[in-house]
Structures are given as structure tokens and as C-alpha cells.
Amino acid sequence: MRKYFFFFLFSFLIDGFVSAQSREVLTIREYGTKNAGNIINEFAEFLSFPNVAANPAGQQQTAAFLMTMMSKRGIQKVQLLNASTAGAPPAVYGEVIVPGAKQTLIFYAHYDGQPVNPAQWAKGLDPFQPKLFSKAIDKGGLPIPFPTDGSYTNDWRIYARGAADDKAGVDAILNAYDAIRKSKLTPGCNLKFFFEGEEEAGSPHLNEILEKYRSLLQSDLWIICDGPVHQSGKKQIVFGVRGDTHLDLTVYASKRPLHSGHYGNWAPNPAMMLAKLLASMKDENGRVTIKGFYDDVIPLSPSERKALEEVPSVDTQMEKELGISAVEMQGVTLSEAINQPSLNINGMQSGNVGKMASNQIPTFATAVLDLRLVLGNDWKRQQQKVIDHIKAQGYYITDSEPTDNEREKYAKIIKVIPGQDGINAQRTSMDLPIIQKVIAAVKATSKEQIVLQPTMGGSLPLFLFEKYLNAKTVTVPIANHDNNQHAENENIRIGNLFDGIETMASLMLIK
Amino acid sequence: MRKYFFFFLFSFLIDGFVSAQSREVLTIREYGTKNAGNIINEFAEFLSFPNVAANPAGQQQTAAFLMTMMSKRGIQKVQLLNASTAGAPPAVYGEVIVPGAKQTLIFYAHYDGQPVNPAQWAKGLDPFQPKLFSKAIDKGGLPIPFPTDGSYTNDWRIYARGAADDKAGVDAILNAYDAIRKSKLTPGCNLKFFFEGEEEAGSPHLNEILEKYRSLLQSDLWIICDGPVHQSGKKQIVFGVRGDTHLDLTVYASKRPLHSGHYGNWAPNPAMMLAKLLASMKDENGRVTIKGFYDDVIPLSPSERKALEEVPSVDTQMEKELGISAVEMQGVTLSEAINQPSLNINGMQSGNVGKMASNQIPTFATAVLDLRLVLGNDWKRQQQKVIDHIKAQGYYITDSEPTDNEREKYAKIIKVIPGQDGINAQRTSMDLPIIQKVIAAVKATSKEQIVLQPTMGGSLPLFLFEKYLNAKTVTVPIANHDNNQHAENENIRIGNLFDGIETMASLMLIK
Structure with missing residues (x-):
């Protein structure tokens, strides 16, 4: 990762111009490189809590650990948001109020994972005992011990349920804020954090939570950190769901x-x-x-059509x-x-x-x-x-x-x-000013094209945010596309986790 | 059953004519009625031996008990016919040579049954613990004890694997010969008995057995006693298989x-x-x-077409x-x-x-x-x-x-x-003299129409008899059509078992 950092810095320098935004990204990147050991250690511990619906105690432990992670970072009002229906897994909430900030971004990820059938996982893998591999197992990756010197390589992978979907999202968001804080930067807007606990069950009580905590959850934009980046490996922003x-x-x-x-x-x-x-x-x-x-x-729309034409072909x-x-x-x-x-x-x-x-x-x-x-x-x-x-x-x-x-x-x-639980599609206009800022922020983190997808193929109940909060949403995924989401051998590529931290930090710095 | 016997006798008498064949059938019927208790007791014991491929020891016990049944009846040359392939379930053979007889009939049935999944059987039923019911269970039949006075009713049913398919066939054949013998009648032809042990597995070694014992198995006609009577309840003779x-x-x-x-x-x-x-x-x-x-x-052929037109519609x-x-x-x-x-x-x-x-x-x-x-x-x-x-x-x-x-x-x-084990269709001409005798013999057992089916819908490897022995075959089934053949809750209707004994005896009396 260190090598990558200098390459990135160098490529900005030869461009002869480093924007304020890009300079901040470099600061975040350096923080990530220096603190990789601690970040991964905490992430591995987070992954070890069983986060499946079949294990309510494990879900509670996951939520409790998550609250500790938030409090440790000085996030305020850390609390469980319970649905009106008793027994439904709560969302975890927290916020950071920035004096003078004019806008509020609320970051969404979910801490629950898909059900597991350990028998289907590769030999030696336990869904809740995270293991490090030299690359994807199906590409010949071999197990390696977690390094003691915090020196990680981008192509390494961590295997565990939720490693990609979506504890990686939670972790990237919390470490992005940590990186800003510890690098003596200031978020450009108020930050709210909303971590759902039953997304993989189809979010059956999300409507209740949104309705009940309507005023707490006001914002200018929900940023959904869930799902994979583009199959080309490029970062992407997704403006809607099917x-x-x-x-x-x-x-x-x-x-x-x-x-x-x-x-x-x-x-x-x-x-x-x-x-x-x-x-x-x-x-x-x-x-x-x-x-x-x-x-x-x-x-x-014309801009959506244009964006679609620019999506790199991965066919x-x-x-x-x-x-x-x-x-x-x-x-x-x-x-x-x-x-x-x-x-x-x-x-x-x-x-x-x-x-x-x-x-x-x-x-x-x-x-x-x-x-x-x-x-x-x-x-x-x-x-x-x-x-x-x-x-x-x-x-x-x-x-x-x-x-x-x-x-x-x-x-x-x-x-x-x-089926009685249908959801409609949702699409946020790419032409909104706040969305333009989001696009710029993500662009600032990479020399590569940022893929702008009018719609993702999959579905999330994003219409609920519109329905109950009249809120806009945009999805900024971070996981590698071959993460085995929803299946056995789920994994996150190390490079994607750290890129994700940068992306989330860059969004938090939006003014 | 006694009531039925007198009704039958009476109906012949008012016709004013009782043929020699019909008189013999009445003798057989009377024997069946008088000996129902012993016949069913022995049958129930026969049914209690597990006769499935998954239980080779049970198959051997079944064959051994079958040989005892044959020897007890004075059948000669009782022996196992082993395939060339070691370990294949043997056929059981026996014969009765009748001095002066000009023709030889060989009676076929199989002593093995379809695999069982006891969990799928009705509550309280064990596939190898035969139980008596007042009628079909799915028509509200209730369990009743086996009567000690040998007084059985036609509509009662015995539930067990093989009760219909095809231990009933074996039992009808052996008791038919017993009835002839004990009623001081003489078979009209030489009798051979061939009881296969792996019909339900698709008869994979029948070819070997037929080839190896070619001379022992010479006959003028194979009579296959397997499968159900016509859905109308009428007896049927089937001249071919798909x-x-x-x-x-x-x-x-x-x-x-x-x-x-x-x-x-x-x-x-x-x-x-x-x-x-x-x-x-x-x-x-x-x-x-x-x-x-x-x-x-x-x-x-024209006679097959005519027979087909006369098949009662059960549609x-x-x-x-x-x-x-x-x-x-x-x-x-x-x-x-x-x-x-x-x-x-x-x-x-x-x-x-x-x-x-x-x-x-x-x-x-x-x-x-x-x-x-x-x-x-x-x-x-x-x-x-x-x-x-x-x-x-x-x-x-x-x-x-x-x-x-x-x-x-x-x-x-x-x-x-x-599939590598395909079999071709087979059809025996209804116009052959020996077949005409078969039709007459079965007709002699019933006032009802005898259904003549050019072809049955199901398949049996009858072409093997033609191929290896150049032999003709005809199928004379006896089981009730709703016997749950190949499935859970297999059963034989008592009336069908005793009708079957009469039918088989009538065939043995062919001259």
C-alpha cells in the first residue's frame, strides 16, 4: 500500500495540480497506510460476531460491538433505534454535529449478513473466524497469517460472512470519520450514521424505524454504502435501484x-x-x-443516457x-x-x-x-x-x-x-447540486474514471427513504465485484476496504 | 367370500350350462374359500420378509421361504437360478411334469419389491409387517385383526411392500397349483415356475439367467403374472408391453x-x-x-384393433x-x-x-x-x-x-x-392357438367381460424371452388397479388375490 500511496502522490504532482480535495484524500490515504494494522485488527474482531438472523444473540453482540466502535471515535448520541414491532433487530445510530455546517449527510450501511451454510464454505473456513488469503481462493489464493507489522497488500483478501456485505461498509464509514478526526481535518457537513440490522431479511421493519425517528433522521442526502464497485474494478456511484x-x-x-x-x-x-x-x-x-x-x-434522462454510454463495457x-x-x-x-x-x-x-x-x-x-x-x-x-x-x-x-x-x-x-413485499424502483437525478458534489468528491479520490450508473441491477428498499423522509439517496459501493456476496466464501479485497475509507472520507469532507 | 361363491354357482345354474372348465373353476373357488385362513397366514408370513435390493439378506430369506413354499407343494427341481454375474439376486425355479401333457406353460412372477421409504407410509404401517384393513386406507379403511376363523371379505386389503407387486403373483401361482393338487384335479400341461429376484431393479441379469438355463426354461408360453387388472375391476389379459x-x-x-x-x-x-x-x-x-x-x-392388427375398441372406457x-x-x-x-x-x-x-x-x-x-x-x-x-x-x-x-x-x-x-438400459416393445399375436386357449381359460373364471389389451402402458423386458428363448409371452395380472404399486401404502385387495388363484389355476388346467 505504501508503494501505491507514493505512486498516487507522484501522479498528482506530474499533473502539476493538487486540489484541496485531493490533498485531503492523500492525507486520509497516508493515515490508512500507517494504521492498517489497527484498522484490520478491529475489523477482524467485528467480523467474528455472528450477524445472521438465525442467531439473535450474535446480532445483539454485533450491534453492541458496533456501538463501542462508534463511541470510541467520539461519535455522539450513539443509540439503538428500535422498530415499533418488538424483537426486530434495531438500527444503530450516531451523529457528529459540525459547527457552521450547512448540510447533513447520513451514511447508511448494514451490520447484518446473509444466512450461512458453513458446510458450503471452503475447507478450513469458518464464516465467523475471519482468515486472510494471498488472493481470491478460486484464483489460487493461499492462507496467510495476519501480519504483525501492519503491512498489507491490496490484493489480499479477508474471508468471512459480512466481510464485503456489509460490515465493510460500516467499517469504511467509521474509519473514514476516524481518519478525518485523527488527521486533524474537519468534516464539511454534519454527519449522521445509520446502520441497519435486517437488510438481508428484506428490511421488513425499516419503514417503522424511519417513521418513528423521522426528525432524528433528517438529512440532505442518504449515502448508501452497500454492494460492489464496477466489474471493471473502477469506483462507481449508483443513482438508483431496480x-x-x-x-x-x-x-x-x-x-x-x-x-x-x-x-x-x-x-x-x-x-x-x-x-x-x-x-x-x-x-x-x-x-x-x-x-x-x-x-x-x-x-x-439525457444525463443518465450519457452516463450509461460512458459505463465501461464489461460484457x-x-x-x-x-x-x-x-x-x-x-x-x-x-x-x-x-x-x-x-x-x-x-x-x-x-x-x-x-x-x-x-x-x-x-x-x-x-x-x-x-x-x-x-x-x-x-x-x-x-x-x-x-x-x-x-x-x-x-x-x-x-x-x-x-x-x-x-x-x-x-x-x-x-x-x-x-409476493407481498414488493418494492418499486428508485432513481435520484444526477443533476441535483448535492449529487454533483458527491460525484466531484468521489472523483477526487481516483485518477481512474468514476462509473456513473443510473440504476443498479439489484434492489434495495430505497423508496422507503423517499416515502417516509422525503429524502434523496445515492449509493456509493466499495466492495470488489467478486466478493461472493450472499454466497459461501464471502470476502473483501484489502485494497477495496482502504479505497472505501478514502471514498467515504472524501464524501464527509463535502462542504 | 362364501356368499360370493354361492352367487357364482347360482348364476351358472340359471344359465343352464356349466362347462367342464367352469366346473373346475368352481372347485378351485371352493378350495380357496375353505382354505382362506391358511392361505392368508402363509401369505402374511411371506410378506414379512424384506424383499428390497437394499437388503440382500432379506432378499435371500425371501427366496429361501419361497423355495420352502414350493417344496411343500410337491413341486420338483426347486432350485436357485444364478446369473453368470456373481452376487445378482437369483431366480427361483421349480416344475411339475404331467404325464402325457403335450404343452408346457411357464409361470412368471417376481419376489422382489420396490425400495421403501417407511417414513412415507401411513401412520402405524411398516412395509414388512403386513396389516389388514377393512378397505383402502384412503377410502376410510380401518385396521382389523386377521380373523382366526379364516373368514375373509373381498374388499378387505392387506398392506405391505410387495402385497400386490408382485408377491401376490407368486402366491396366486403357488396356491393355484396347490388348489388343483388338493382338489384332486390334474394340470392340463406341464408347469414350470420362474420367480425373478430383481425385476424392480430393471431385470439387469435376466438375460444371463435366460441364456444360461435356456434348455431348462423351454416352454410353449410364458404367463406373466404381474401388474394390475383393468381399472374397471374386470380381469384382463395383456398381449404386449410398451x-x-x-x-x-x-x-x-x-x-x-x-x-x-x-x-x-x-x-x-x-x-x-x-x-x-x-x-x-x-x-x-x-x-x-x-x-x-x-x-x-x-x-x-384387425383383432387387436377390435379388442381395443371393446376395452371398457375408464377415462x-x-x-x-x-x-x-x-x-x-x-x-x-x-x-x-x-x-x-x-x-x-x-x-x-x-x-x-x-x-x-x-x-x-x-x-x-x-x-x-x-x-x-x-x-x-x-x-x-x-x-x-x-x-x-x-x-x-x-x-x-x-x-x-x-x-x-x-x-x-x-x-x-x-x-x-x-439411458443405456432401454427396452423395446413386445406384442404377442392374439390369433395364436395357445393364446386363444388362454383367453378361453380366463373367460371361464368370470361372468364379466375379460378385457383384452393389445398393449399395456407400462414396460417389462418381455423382449428378452423372445430374444434368448424364442418364447411367446402373455401377461395375466391380478392386483387391484389402486394397489399403490411402486409407492407407499402398497396393498392387495383380498378378492383380487383369490380371483388371481382361480385365474392361475384355470390357466394350469389348459390342455
Whole structure:
């Protein structure tokens, strides 16, 4: 890291100009390099607290440790924000009031992680015993001890649940403030900190917390530190998220499994029925054929369109990495694709396969559909379009197991369970003055292009901030894109953690 | 049962004519009624030996008990017929040579049963502790003790693995001979008995046994006692079986699971690809659209066509029983359907469904196809038609996990594993003199229509008898059609067991 620091300084010097903002970034960087040992030691301890919903005690310990981290840094009003619903994991709050500051930024990250199945993790890895590796394990990384001299290398990785998603976010935010403070700098605005405790459960009580603590949580902008940087490795700022909703479909056939010899060709096969139904939803080029599916979409603004055009293409890189040689919609780039509503099969099942397969006609076939939404879509309306399409294929739709009466009356029966926790898309205009400052602040931390994404492909309940607080949001992610988010072997690249500290500090210095 | 006996006798008397054959049947029936207690006691003991492949010791005990049953009945040359492959479950053989007899019938049943999952059986049921019920459990049947006075009712049922499939067949055959012997009747032909021990495993060593014991197993006709009577409850004779073969399909997409938000609409979804591929195999009316799929079929002969027309329609009854109100091919009856080659999805799977579902794009999607064949089809040729169809949909076909090189080269990749144990259909002409005698013998046991089925829907490796012994076969099943064959709660209806004894005895009396 030290080498990198001097290179960075040098590259500014040969440009012949170092802005005030860039000078501050250099100060933060130097602080990070000098204090890497302590920062990582504390981070590793933070990672060792189990932060999964299945372990409420572990969640509480995580929150308690987090409050200690905040208090240690002199952050004020450190407290738990409890939802109205008893027992919901609280958010952790704190603030720093800067005399004379005209604006308030509130930094969001979440301290809970995705559920873990330790058996799926690489040999020797425990999700809550952070381990250091020389690089990504699937690229041949080997375990190395945490160095005692605090000398870290950017490509090293720490493996643990939450290492990237999103304890790294929490840690980058808190160390950014620490770096400012200990480098005798002053934040340019008031800072608030909001660390959620059930983001991975779909934020079911976030609305309650926002409503209950409305006045405490006032700000000029929420900065969401969650998710990965661009697949090119470049930093990115994301101005919106896709919405998300689901539909569970179950096609029913015979009440009991039938011998595929004795009844094959005569009895309806629910797997074939479901296959035909699903196949009817997209054309050969991956475009959704459901009536009106793309109708509500609000087009991108000129600056969003320009930003999109400047997003570096990672399509070829990703195709190679993923081992695919064609995309679903020929000629549509990844950036374009995630700016459209989508329909995906998350799972599909009927009867048994492999060694468990038997000569049967199954009794039912089921699929889970994931619908992603963009600005203009409404999640209930989008669900309804799919339901109308299913009806148009001749299906009788029920919300429970079909009765004998229904079975007698209808040839094609499907149970449709629309998800009840849909969220709409959200997008903050890139043209707002405060957003322009955010872009400048992030740009000040890097010689590289900063990728500006009108929308990320994934979903976060950002519309809640708009709904309950009338607040704007912008997402500034820091994790490496290959962090195994939500899966086994989650990891953070050391370079990304320290870059993240710089990015968050630069934002805190916005005046 | 006694009541039934007198009714039967009376109905013959008012017809004013009792043939010699029918008089013999009445003798057999009387024997069955008088000896029901002993017959069921022995049967229950036979059922208590575990006869599943997973329990070789249980299989050996079953075979040993079966040999004792045969020896007790004075059957000669009782012996195990071992395959050339060591360790394969042996067949059990025995014979009765009748002086002056001109023909030899060989009776086939199998003593092994389908694997069991006791957890799936009804509460209180153990697959190898036979229990008596007042009627079918799913029709409200209650457990009753085995009567000590040997007085049984036709609608009672015995629950145990193998109760119907196919220890009932073994038991009916042995008690038929016992009834003839103890009633001082003489079989009309030489009798041979062949009880297979691995039918439920797909008879992998039957070919070896038939080849090795070719001369011992010479006969004029194999009578296969396996499977259920007609769904109408009427007895049936089945002259052929459909062939069977399988294909395992796996469509590949991204090498690692992808977030359906970040990559949805861009990355190919293997579940959708598989759905489209499967959907392309049948039209909206359930007819297989694969090129040449129906081309090789040898049409039914005039007598087969006539028999087919006389098969009682059970379509309405079965639709009601199964809770379906439309069949796959509109206007095609069950009888017609099973005289055509079929394509069925036995199982289909991609990602996860229900509570395990997650916002992912799965890495692969898999399906198991079951192809049934009729006379004229060749199983390898039929597989090839499906493979050619898949190719025509633009797929690159491999037989293992795709390599990086293949992934780079081909947009649509599928692994196809064709089953290696396919069997062709078999059909014995109804016009042969010996077959005419069989039909007459079964007709002599009932006032009801005897259903003559050119082909059963299911598959048995009957072509092996033709191939290795140049032998004819005919199938005379005895079990109730709702016997839960191959599933939990297998059962035999008492009336069907005793009807079966009569049927088998009537066949043994053929001259």
C-alpha cells in the first residue's frame, strides 16, 4: 500500500495540480497506510460476531460491538433505534454535529449478513473466524497469517460472512470519520450514521424505524454504502435501484403420482404444462412477451443516457468469467439490460431428477419468478401483467390447493402466490447540486474514471427513504465485484476496504 | 367370500350350462374359500420378509421361504437360478411334469419389491409387517385383526411392500397349483415356475439367467403374472408391453449462480432455456412434435384393433379419481394413448423453489425424459430422434460438464445422457392357438367381460424371452388397479388375490 500511496502522490504532482480535495484524500490515504494494522485488527474482531438472523444473540453482540466502535471515535448520541414491532433487530445510530455546517449527510450501511451454510464454505473456513488469503481462493489464493507489522497488500483478501456485505461498509464509514478526526481535518457537513440490522431479511421493519425517528433522521442526502464497485474494478456511484417482486407458480395435474408407462401421453404432465407456460413468457431473443410488460417504463434522462454510454463495457470480461458465449437478449449490453424490467426464473421443480428420478408423471410443477422493476413500474401492476398473461393461456388461477370441485371444472389450474413485499424502483437525478458534489468528491479520490450508473441491477428498499423522509439517496459501493456476496466464501479485497475509507472520507469532507 | 361363491354357482345354474372348465373353476373357488385362513397366514408370513435390493439378506430369506413354499407343494427341481454375474439376486425355479401333457406353460412372477421409504407410509404401517384393513386406507379403511376363523371379505386389503407387486403373483401361482393338487384335479400341461429376484431393479441379469438355463426354461408360453387388472375391476389379459428408455438433459448457463437483480435479463437463464426446449417437444394438444417420432409404429392388427375398441372406457372414472378434467391429447382415450409412443417429463429441476428460493439465476437446469415405445420403435433410434430435435434447436450436445473451451464456442450447451438400459416393445399375436386357449381359460373364471389389451402402458423386458428363448409371452395380472404399486401404502385387495388363484389355476388346467 505504501508503494501505491507514493505512486498516487507522484501522479498528482506530474499533473502539476493538487486540489484541496485531493490533498485531503492523500492525507486520509497516508493515515490508512500507517494504521492498517489497527484498522484490520478491529475489523477482524467485528467480523467474528455472528450477524445472521438465525442467531439473535450474535446480532445483539454485533450491534453492541458496533456501538463501542462508534463511541470510541467520539461519535455522539450513539443509540439503538428500535422498530415499533418488538424483537426486530434495531438500527444503530450516531451523529457528529459540525459547527457552521450547512448540510447533513447520513451514511447508511448494514451490520447484518446473509444466512450461512458453513458446510458450503471452503475447507478450513469458518464464516465467523475471519482468515486472510494471498488472493481470491478460486484464483489460487493461499492462507496467510495476519501480519504483525501492519503491512498489507491490496490484493489480499479477508474471508468471512459480512466481510464485503456489509460490515465493510460500516467499517469504511467509521474509519473514514476516524481518519478525518485523527488527521486533524474537519468534516464539511454534519454527519449522521445509520446502520441497519435486517437488510438481508428484506428490511421488513425499516419503514417503522424511519417513521418513528423521522426528525432524528433528517438529512440532505442518504449515502448508501452497500454492494460492489464496477466489474471493471473502477469506483462507481449508483443513482438508483431496480424494484423487485416475486410470483410463486404451481401448476396442478393428477392428484396422485402416475406411472408414466400406464398413463403417459394420456394424463396431463404438469412439468410440460409449466414449461409451456414459462416458455410463453419470453420470445427467442429473451424479450418478455407479456402484454404491456415494458409499457410503464420512464425513459432515462439525457444525463443518465450519457452516463450509461460512458459505463465501461464489461460484457466480454463477464462472459469470459461466467463461461457464457451469448447473452439472453442478443445485442443488449449489461448496462442496458439492467435499465429494463426483467423476468427471471429463480427456481423450477417437478418430480425428481438424477438418481432420485422415477418413472412417474408428477402431481405438480412449481416455479419462482423474480420480476425486477425500473422507474415507472409499480410492483403490483407488474405482478398483475404476469397474472393476466397466465389467464390468457387458459389457466384458472387459485391461491390455494385446488378443490375437487375446481379440479372438475377447470382443465388448467395454477396456484399463483404473489409476493407481498414488493418494492418499486428508485432513481435520484444526477443533476441535483448535492449529487454533483458527491460525484466531484468521489472523483477526487481516483485518477481512474468514476462509473456513473443510473440504476443498479439489484434492489434495495430505497423508496422507503423517499416515502417516509422525503429524502434523496445515492449509493456509493466499495466492495470488489467478486466478493461472493450472499454466497459461501464471502470476502473483501484489502485494497477495496482502504479505497472505501478514502471514498467515504472524501464524501464527509463535502462542504 | 362364501356368499360370493354361492352367487357364482347360482348364476351358472340359471344359465343352464356349466362347462367342464367352469366346473373346475368352481372347485378351485371352493378350495380357496375353505382354505382362506391358511392361505392368508402363509401369505402374511411371506410378506414379512424384506424383499428390497437394499437388503440382500432379506432378499435371500425371501427366496429361501419361497423355495420352502414350493417344496411343500410337491413341486420338483426347486432350485436357485444364478446369473453368470456373481452376487445378482437369483431366480427361483421349480416344475411339475404331467404325464402325457403335450404343452408346457411357464409361470412368471417376481419376489422382489420396490425400495421403501417407511417414513412415507401411513401412520402405524411398516412395509414388512403386513396389516389388514377393512378397505383402502384412503377410502376410510380401518385396521382389523386377521380373523382366526379364516373368514375373509373381498374388499378387505392387506398392506405391505410387495402385497400386490408382485408377491401376490407368486402366491396366486403357488396356491393355484396347490388348489388343483388338493382338489384332486390334474394340470392340463406341464408347469414350470420362474420367480425373478430383481425385476424392480430393471431385470439387469435376466438375460444371463435366460441364456444360461435356456434348455431348462423351454416352454410353449410364458404367463406373466404381474401388474394390475383393468381399472374397471374386470380381469384382463395383456398381449404386449410398451418399451421404455430415458434421456437425462442438463442445460448449462453461467458457471456460478448470479444475482437475478444484477444480471437478470442479461445472463442466460438455464431454467427458461430448458422450459423452451421442453415446450418445443409437444404441441398445444400434447402431440410430440419431434421429427419422425411416430414414424416407425407398426399398426395394430384387425383383432387387436377390435379388442381395443371393446376395452371398457375408464377415462371418465379415472379423470374423476385423479382430479383432472382434461387429458393431454384431447379426444384420445387412455387405451389409444398407450398404443402410441410417448414422451414424458419424469422430473425437472433448476435452482430452488419455496422457502429455499433465492434471487438467483441458476447455473444449470435439468430434466429426465421418459420415452415409451410401441411395436416398431427401436429405443436407440427413438433416443436419437430426441437428440436430433435438440440439435435442431441450436444446442451443442456434450456428454459431460462443458469445458471452458466449449463454453466459449457454443451459445447453447446441453449435456445429454441417454439411458443405456432401454427396452423395446413386445406384442404377442392374439390369433395364436395357445393364446386363444388362454383367453378361453380366463373367460371361464368370470361372468364379466375379460378385457383384452393389445398393449399395456407400462414396460417389462418381455423382449428378452423372445430374444434368448424364442418364447411367446402373455401377461395375466391380478392386483387391484389402486394397489399403490411402486409407492407407499402398497396393498392387495383380498378378492383380487383369490380371483388371481382361480385365474392361475384355470390357466394350469389348459390342455
